[in-house]
Amino acid sequence: GLTVAQAKASIAFDAKVKTVQxxxxxxxxxxxxxxxxxxxxxxxxxxxxxxxxxxxxxxxxxxxxxxxxxxxxxxxxxxxxxxxxxxxxxxxxxxxxxxxxxxxxxxxxxxxxxxxxxxxxxxxxxxxxxxxxxxxxxxxxxxxxxxxxxxxxxxxxxxxxxxxxxxxxxxxxxxxxxxxxxxxxxxxxxxxxxxxxxxxxxxxxxxxxxxxxxxxxxxxxxxxxxxxxxxxxxxxxxxxxxxxxxxxxxxxxxxxxxxxxxxxxxxxxxxxxxxxxxxxxxxxxxxxxxxxxxxxxxxxxxxxxxxxxxxxxxxxxxxxxxxxxxxxxxxxxxxxxxxxxxxxxxxxxxxxxxxxxxxxGGAVVTPPPSSDTTAPYVVSSVPAEGAKNFKKANNLVVSFNETISIKNVSAILLTPTGSTTSVTLSVTTDGRQLVIDPTAATLSPYTRYTLTIGAGAVADAAGNPNAAWSMTFTTSR
Missing domain, CATH: 3.40.50.200 (Peptidase S8/S53 domain)
Known part of the structure; x- marks a missing residue:
């Protein structure tokens, strides 16, 4: 009687399980x-x-x-x-x-x-x-x-x-x-x-x-x-x-x-x-x-x-x-x-x-020139825009429509509301995903944050840079 999501979450609690899909x-x-x-x-x-x-x-x-x-x-x-x-x-x-x-x-x-x-x-x-x-x-x-x-x-x-x-x-x-x-x-x-x-x-x-x-x-x-x-x-x-x-x-x-x-x-x-x-x-x-x-x-x-x-x-x-x-x-x-x-x-x-x-049968083959001029764009994020009760110890994940690489990590900012100082971050890519890890043990509880990925922070394989994107969320206790 479990949904797919419920079953996946249940199995994931088993310490012997590496991944669930x-x-x-x-x-x-x-x-x-x-x-x-x-x-x-x-x-x-x-x-x-x-x-x-x-x-x-x-x-x-x-x-x-x-x-x-x-x-x-x-x-x-x-x-x-x-x-x-x-x-x-x-x-x-x-x-x-x-x-x-x-x-x-x-x-x-x-x-x-x-x-x-x-x-x-x-x-x-x-x-x-x-x-x-x-x-x-x-x-x-x-x-x-x-x-x-x-x-x-x-x-x-x-x-x-x-x-x-x-x-x-x-x-x-x-x-x-x-x-x-x-x-x-x-x-x-x-x-x-x-x-x-x-x-x-x-x-x-x-x-x-x-x-x-x-x-x-x-x-x-x-x-x-x-x-x-x-x-x-x-x-x-x-x-x-x-x-x-x-x-x-x-x-x-x-x-x-x-x-x-x-x-x-x-x-x-x-x-x-x-x-x-x-x-x-x-x-x-x-x-x-x-x-x-x-x-x-x-x-x-x-x-x-x-x-x-x-x-x-x-x-x-x-x-x-x-x-x-x-x-x-x-x-x-x-x-x-x-x-x-x-x-x-x-x-x-x-x-x-x-x-x-x-x-x-001819000369050395080189890849065809790219006709790709479309910028990579965000398709989803965890947490989602406006999310509440996001667990303060979790990483943030932003998913793009295609494989991306980091071009300017300083353009990726996580800022608490009311502050001018951003959280120190470790940022990596996993194919189409940008994984954002606050280097502090946790974020502050009950705090509203804004995640900003500035223009040109990432690019696709053809070198097309992203447009600026941001979202807000609130942490839990």
Whole structure:
């Protein structure tokens, strides 16, 4: 009968507990509609010649230039890349996914033993974290989403059905989403599994829940490209965060949705700071369970386009660092601008695999110049404005919309009402949070204080300084 907050507070009193955080529920970011014909001509995201898709005419060349990239790679060495699809389960029996599944070479299928000693029995193609089993496919109702995602990334070029962007990919199926969504704990476990079992990058077409330090730590630990759907709530995630898209992890690439006419999809989240680039996502035809094909729409479909581009790039230039890979993918979009993405994403463009390969085959890669001119701003504080009975021994925490660094600590002041002398402070940053610790043991009781963060006290990664901000609160006994 406890609320989440009450349960969290109750557990936190246990001296053996280091931290407490809710086990949030996550969901796929997708809409579905049956496809008429499972042919290459439906794949406008790979090659858009203004064909009509699901009764909507496209605009030529609003695509990722996949055929041009395949021609460019003809005769070149492209190494195999393992993509962890952290999602629902994959229908490994689908004809277009035959030979495309990752195989755990340390495991013997079906013998009921943990041959490689990694803690998972018979994890030949991945693991079902939602049900704690090696059974990846539980049925069409539950596991269509990752099957569709996997086809966009890596479906076979076999003169039938559809074709994936990256023929060099093997799919590691890591199911943490079930019919009722998936938990933070399972997402974390899946992320660590992908790291420990050697995945080269990760596709994450899911979202929900709030900030979770343990999940962020898992993503940071993975360290390789972690492609994330921006979400389908039509919101600016610079102002209203959406996770995992909004984590400030260096390896995350967050993807918005674009339709076949080059418009930001009506459902897509966006953000000049929090969303990196766009990718095809509306009416995407791909593999579907039981040997079928389906149109699906959502940022869930945008992310695997970027994952496919990234995987092809990594196979072509395996010596690139993760940071270089991200820079190239970002520059490919910046070189392929769309009016609908201007001011809505970091790059303002649509991912482009041909441009990415050309960039990788050329000179030393440098990060794209920042188009970020938006100042960081406060989204919340503890205590809140006007709070009463704030415990005088507690630290103050001010949360910003993005990662910040301290530029002028003397501009951060905590002043009692009626005094001209401010309290001596120790100020640190923790990602997006400014932690303010009065160096005295406690603040004075029953006292009204004003916290001021002066203009230019902090700045974001692009060097944009904050505007002045202040709030007042009153301490308790």
């Amino acid at each position: 809710p086990n949030y529920i996550y969901y796929p970011t997708v809409f579905a509609e049956p496809a008429d014909d499972p042919y290459y001509g439906l794949l406008w995201g790979l090659h858009n010649n203004a064909q009509v898709i699901n009764n909507t005419a496209g605009v030529a060349d609003v695509d990722i230039d996949a055929p041009e990239a395949w021609a460019y790679l003809d005769g070149k060495v492209v190494e195999e890349v393992v993509v962890a699809v952290i999602d629902t389960g994959v229908d490994t029996r689908h004809p277009d996914l035959q030979g495309k599944m990752w195989i755990n070479s340390g495991e013997i299928a079906g013998n009921g033993k943990d041959d490689d000693g990694n803690g998972y029995v018979d994890d030949v193609h991945g693991w079902n974290f939602a049900n704690d089993s090696a059974t990846l496919f539980m049925g069409v109702e539950e596991d269509s989403h990752a099957t569709h995602v996997s086809g966009t990334i890596a479906a076979r070029d076999d003169q039938g059905g559809v074709i994936g962007i990256a023929p060099n990919v093997k799919i590691m199926s890591l199911k943490f989403l079930g019919a009722d969504g998936g938990t933070t704990a399972d997402a974390i476990e899946a992320t660590y599994y992908s790291k420990n079992m050697g995945a080269d990058l990760s596709n994450n077409s899911w979202g929900g829940g709030a900030y979770d330090a343990a999940l962020k730590a898992a993503i940071d630990s993975f360290a390789k490209p972690f492609i994330v759907a921006a979400g389908n709530s039509k919101k600016n995630i610079d102002r209203v965060a959406s996770y995992p898209a909004s984590y400030d992890c260096a390896n995350i690439i967050t993807v918005a949705a674009v339709d076949n006419r080059g418009a930001l999809a009506s459902f897509s989240n966006y953000g000049l700071k929090g969303v990196d680039l766009g990718a095809p996502s509306a009416n995407i035809a791909s593999t579907y369970p039981d040997d079928q094909y389906m149109y699906m729409s959502g940022t869930s479909m945008a992310a695997p386009h970027v994952t496919g581009v990234t995987a092809l790039l990594m196979g072509f230039k395996p010596d690139l660092t993760s940071a270089q890979v991200k820079d190239i993918v970002m520059q490919s979009a910046q070189a392929n601008p769309l009016l609908s993405l201007a001011g809505k994403t970091v790059t303002g463009g649509l991912v482009n695999v041909m441009k990415a390969l050309e960039l990788a």
